[in-house]
Amino acid sequence: MPLLSVQSLKTEFHGRRGIARAVDDVSFDIEPGEIFGIVGESGCGKSATCRSILKLFGGADARIAGGSITLDGVGDLVALPEKRMGDVRGSKVSFIFQDPLTALNPTMRVGRQIAEIVMRHSKASRKEAGQRALELLRDVKVTSPERRLMAYPHELSGGLRQRVVIAMALALQPPLIIADEPTTALDVTVQDQILRLLLERRDRTGTAIILVTHDLGVVAEVCDRVAVMYGGQIVETGSTDQVLQGAAHPYTRALLAALPSAAMRGRSLTPIEGIPPSLIAPPPGCRFAPRCAHAHDACRAARPALAPREGSTPGHLDACILERGT
Amino acid sequence: MLRSILQRLLMLIPVLIGITLLGFLLLQVVPGDPVERAMGTRASAEEMDAMRRQWGLDQPMWRQYLLFLRDCITGSFGTSLFHKLPVSTLVLERLPFTLAIVAYSTVLALLIAMPFAILAALRRGGMVDLAIRQLFVFVIALPPFWLCFLFILWLSLGLGLFPTGGIGDGLVQNLHRLFLPSLVVGLSTAALIQQSLRATLIETMSADYVDTARAKGLSRVQVFTRHILRNSLISTISIVGVRIGWIIGSTVVVEKIFSVPGLGSLLIDAIVSRDFPVIRGLTVIFAMLVVLVNLLTDIAYSIADPRVSLD
Numbered sequence: 001m002p003l004l005s006v007q008s009l010k011t012e013f014h015g016r017r018g019i020a021r022a023v024d025d026v027s028f029d030i031e032p033g034e035i036f037g038i039v040g041e042s043g044c045g046k047s048a049t050c051r052s053i054l055k056l057f058g059g060a061d062a063r064i065a066g067g068s069i070t071l072d073g074v075g076d077l078v079a080l081p082e083k084r085m086g087d088v089r090g091s092k093v094s095f096i097f098q099d100p101l102t103a104l105n106p107t108m109r110v111g112r113q114i115a116e117i118v119m120r121h122s123k124a125s126r127k128e129a130g131q132r133a134l135e136l137l138r139d140v141k142v143t144s145p146e147r148r149l150m151a152y153p154h155e156l157s158g159g160l161r162q163r164v165v166i167a168m169a170l171a172l173q174p175p176l177i178i179a180d181e182p183t184t185a186l187d188v189t190v191q192d193q194i195l196r197l198l199l200e201r202r203d204r205t206g207t208a209i210i211l212v213t214h215d216l217g218v219v220a221e222v223c224d225r226v227a228v229m230y231g232g233q234i235v236e237t238g239s240t241d242q243v244l245q246g247a248a249h250p251y252t253r254a255l256l257a258a259l260p261s262a263a264m265r266g267r268s269l270t271p272i273e274g275i276p277p278s279l280i281a282p283p284p285g286c287r288f289a290p291r292c293a294h295a296h297d298a299c300r301a302a303r304p305a306l307a308p309r310e311g312s313t314p315g316h317l318d319a320c321i322l323e324r325g326t
Numbered sequence: 327m328l329r330s331i332l333q334r335l336l337m338l339i340p341v342l343i344g345i346t347l348l349g350f351l352l353l354q355v356v357p358g359d360p361v362e363r364a365m366g367t368r369a370s371a372e373e374m375d376a377m378r379r380q381w382g383l384d385q386p387m388w389r390q391y392l393l394f395l396r397d398c399i400t401g402s403f404g405t406s407l408f409h410k411l412p413v414s415t416l417v418l419e420r421l422p423f424t425l426a427i428v429a430y431s432t433v434l435a436l437l438i439a440m441p442f443a444i445l446a447a448l449r450r451g452g453m454v455d456l457a458i459r460q461l462f463v464f465v466i467a468l469p470p471f472w473l474c475f476l477f478i479l480w481l482s483l484g485l486g487l488f489p490t491g492g493i494g495d496g497l498v499q500n501l502h503r504l505f506l507p508s509l510v511v512g513l514s515t516a517a518l519i520q521q522s523l524r525a526t527l528i529e530t531m532s533a534d535y536v537d538t539a540r541a542k543g544l545s546r547v548q549v550f551t552r553h554i555l556r557n558s559l560i561s562t563i564s565i566v567g568v569r570i571g572w573i574i575g576s577t578v579v580v581e582k583i584f585s586v587p588g589l590g591s592l593l594i595d596a597i598v599s600r601d602f603p604v605i606r607g608l609t610v611i612f613a614m615l616v617v618l619v620n621l622l623t624d625i626a627y628s629i630a631d632p633r634v635s636l637d
Contacts, residue, residue: 056540059532083545090543097541102534106633107557116552117542152632168542 001072002029003175003208004053009067011045011052013060013279020279022048022062024232027306032072032175033206035199037223037240039213039255041276045232046212050178053077053210054089072175091121094169096179100161100186104153110164111149117171136167140197159190166197170207178210183218195222216259220244225315228252231277231287234306238316248309248318251288286320294322327628330636334621341617342610346398349609350391353602360407360600381407394606403610404603406596413607416592423493423504424588427577430504431512432570438512439519444555446520447527455524462517470576473510474583481506491584507584511576515569522565526558533557560630567623571616
């Protein structure tokens with residue numbers, strides 16, 4: 001039984017220009033202890049997918065229009081009333097946001113911000129929660145944690161702030177952590193430390209992690225399985241090796257070709273021409289067709305389903321009708 | 327902290343000198359002669375000259391200014407021509423009432439503005455939000471002196487809920503008696519605070535840290551009070567501070583109408599009788615109050631928001 005099972009999820013954002021179907025029929029499973037990467041360009045629906053799981057859409061007017069999100073031991077989160085969602089958030093599933101500066105309240109000491117989540121989900125007194133916050137900071141390898149507890153976010157570096165955010169996410173040892181581009185706003189050296197911190201955590205406690213990123217290098221380094229999203233849909237999924245070594249979908253291949261690597265030294269990178277599709281009025285067939293060099297009429301006619309290829313290894317699915325045996 | 331406050335106080339000295347100069351020069355161009363006012367038309371020219379000499383009005387202008395500056399520095403701010411008392415004595419007697427109205431109206435403004443701002447922010451774009459906005463635009467448009475008479479006619483004379491003016495003994499009685507003047511002064515400030523707090527609340531609601539707080543499992547109410555409202559109120563401090571400067575000025579008319587013996591009514595009486603030293607002294611004291619409030623606002627802001635420092 002998977003820890004989290006997302007089936008046919010549809011999420012809509014209501015804006016002035018119309019309804020954007022940011023997540024359009026997305027399905028995937030997360031097993032306990034696995035690191036699942038979600039990659040894609042900006043606006044492909046990665047963040048919207050993650051935010052749907054906790055039903056937190058910031059100030060946006062968004063709603064889940066269909067599908068189910070089943071969390072082991074809790075049930076379908078889509079149907080769960082708001083009050084019980086509060087018990088899930090932070091204790092069963094926690095969230096690490098992209099920008100650690102804006103993700104922390106600027107006028108509250110970080111110690112109190114960590115203690116807040118401890119006190120929400122336990123009967124700990126303020127003092128006990130403060131003690132726990134100190135342990136948590138130590139856990140995420142913050143130097144002189146006693147001093148940091150009393151600091152305000154703006155007094156800490158980007159890396160430290162992200163450690164504070166991670167300390168909050170780990171506070172209740174949730175079975176699932178969703179990390180939405182946790183390293184994008186950080187220096188390369190710090191990125192590596194933060195990723196290693198998450199990996200260690202998984203190895204020690206068996207926490208599953210959904211890692212949203214646009215960086216295929218990060219995926220190759222830490223993810224067990226990966227889903228590639230395009231235009232609000234998953235276009236290819238499988239184990240990291242299957243997808244990165246044997247990319248089947250033209251979009252995945254294009255992403256890989258746009259990635260600098262040592263083997264490509266001296267040769268120019270191939271950018272993906274064109275822009276991502278509109279989520280308000282998406283093209284009727286394959287959403288990548290307008291940018292795809294191999295597209296023909298059948299691609300533009302009907303939406304291709306996510307399916308295994310003949311002869312592919314189990315678990316490797318893609319949504320391209322080209323070069324299929326049938 | 328203490329050092330920055332001292333620095334800021336030192337920086338006020340040139341500002342205050344400028345204010346004394348302005349206060350002094352303004353009176354030189356005001357028509358009307360205090361000696362004529364005091365002695366009437368029947369006094370002889372010799373008697374008037376004697377009076378002028380006694381009050382120092384025969385001195386050259388620069389000397390009069392220096393004498394005034396001396397009085398400011400010694401703290402007496404000159405001697406009232408009619409009360410025959412140092413201006414500072416008159417001011418100290420009346421300052422508490424003016425400060426009471428300023429504080430009272432600020433508290434009233436906050437109490438009125440906060441619930442409406444919260445309601446409007448929660449229902450933004452809806453009918454409730456629109457209705458609240460219209461209501462406060464209307465309130466801003468009402469002239470304070472007119473509001474004074476409306477309240478006196480309606481609430482005091484009509485319903486008999488409040489006295490028509492004056493002051494009482496003790497805190498409770500004064501809270502009752504000063505309610506109407508404070509309400510008049512506070513209403514337009516309430517409108518201003520409501521508009522700005524509503525906007526700040528809406529902006530804060532979509533801040534990332536609000537998502538973080540929700541992701542911790544906190545309820546909407548907890549997130550609202552602990553994170554959204556708290557942070558929005560901090561940025562309201564600066565608006566309230568700027569506004570208090572305006573409130574100090576607007577007490578003048580209201581005090582006169584409600585016969586509150588504060589600085590405002592003292593000023594009006596002094597203007598009517600051309601009591602130059604009192605007018606000059608009050609000009610400087612009003613300016614000092616405004617400048618002081620601004621400094622206090624900055625201090626309060628730097629305490630409330632850890633990202634802001636006084637320097």
